[in-house]
Amino acid sequence: MAITWNDSWNTKITVIDQQHRKLVNLVNDLGEAMRVGKSKEVVNDVLTVLVDYTKTHFRAEEALMRQHGYSELAEHQKIHEEFVNKVSEFKLKVESGNTVVSIAIYNFLSDWLVNHIKGEDQKYIPILQGKA
Numbered sequence: 001m002a003i004t005w006n007d008s009w010n011t012k013i014t015v016i017d018q019q020h021r022k023l024v025n026l027v028n029d030l031g032e033a034m035r036v037g038k039s040k041e042v043v044n045d046v047l048t049v050l051v052d053y054t055k056t057h058f059r060a061e062e063a064l065m066r067q068h069g070y071s072e073l074a075e076h077q078k079i080h081e082e083f084v085n086k087v088s089e090f091k092l093k094v095e096s097g098n099t100v101v102s103i104a105i106y107n108f109l110s111d112w113l114v115n116h117i118k119g120e121d122q123k124y125i126p127i128l129q130g131k132a
């Protein structure tokens with residue numbers, strides 16, 4: 001249960017790539033905490049760090065898109081917002097201690113983040129590359 005970074009996911013925008021790699025590492029930390037059967041509290045703590053850092057990354061990415069006049073900012077922002085809302089709902093379920101739900105959340109988080117990084121986030125490369 002771990003994501004291996006693939007260089008084809010790089011945007012070649014240094015700050016973004018650093019943040020994306022950190023996100024992948026945090027998802028892997030979450031997977032590891034679940035795999036070794038860490039307590040509900042530890043899993044919750046790791047999930048909280050991941051969610052907080054995801055929000056930090058989204059804010060930074062949106063600021064860059066805004067700064068450089070990315071035409072699909074509003075749409076991208078909406079995708080971020082929907083993800084944060086969904087994860088917040090999930091987080092409440094994890095706090096209830098349901099392990100099956102926790103694994104479903106891990107799968108959702110890891111699939112969503114990888115697909116977003118190699119999909120939606122690749123679209124702004126022509127606008128931001130060489131500027132950040």
Ligand code: FEO
Pocket residue numbers: 020057058061076080116117120121
């Ligand atoms: Fe890198 Fe749109 O999140």
